[in-house]
Amino acid sequence: MKKPFRIIMGLALAFSVMMSSCSTTRETEVEDELADFRSWVSTTTSNIADRTEEDWKQSREDFRMRTQELDQKEDQFSAELKQEYQELKQQFQSADAAYAQNNATPDMAEWERNLMGRWADYATINETNVQDAYITFMENVRQQSETWRDQEWEMAKRVLEKLNERKGEITGNIPTEIEVKIKALQMEFRTLETTADATDSN
Template sequence: MKKTTKTYAKVMLAAALGFSFAAEAANYTFAEANAAVVTVQDDKLPMQQELLGEHADINAITAANMRQAYITFMENVREKKANWGDEDWQNAKNVLERLNAHKETVEKELGTDDKGKIKMLQAEFRTLETGGDIKD
């Protein structure tokens, strides 16, 4: 074999090994990331049980009980807000964001009345949250 052929073979081997290593590393990282996402989704957020009561398993909420989940959430927010600090408001906001994300998955099945009531409750939360910020 000529020297240039040997050099070319070494370069190709190094490139192939490099690509193989990079692909394996990317696959490993991707698998770890998916495991982390599943863990976070399975875990309840702080205050989730407290604010949603029987609707705390957000992924189990159907279109038929979505409105009631928001009502329960806001009833508990109204009851507890007087003693909340910034961290509590952030936790409540995180629960609401997760509830909102799940609502989008059943949105087509919600009636107009339910959609309107949910929007009013979301607006009430923002109003109370802003009032909490002003109080601080």
């Protein structure tokens, strides 16, 4: 009886060691991949002011491909690695937003004219015509957004943010039904943007 028992115990121990080794190997691989991503994010975001538009466009694509692979392995991350991974993604996304802002600032007035039309002078917007301003904005977004990429959506978002800021400055009371319609238009913009992001990722 002792010999079979020893054999069984030996096999169990060997299996345990093998599983532990495999687990350690997977953890090491995951840590190595995240370390590579960390290095890439650090290098990529350290000199955005010197990057050309084509170069940064490639960086966006690299980010999409890298995170697509890492997202599939995220369930293997420890809690600490998951937090770091999210922070690294946020670091790149913040750099991407900064790049878009830095390189698009001279065109802001043109974007406001294209999307806001006669409401590009925000000071003319008040409680009686604020809905018309949002309608004009969304009509132009619908017409122009089919060919937009990330940078164009970022510019449109900035125009909407300025419109939202102006709405917040209006001292008169905006009727509830108008508020509801404006919220619907704001949600439509976010839906179109999200759909465009999903299309770009495929």
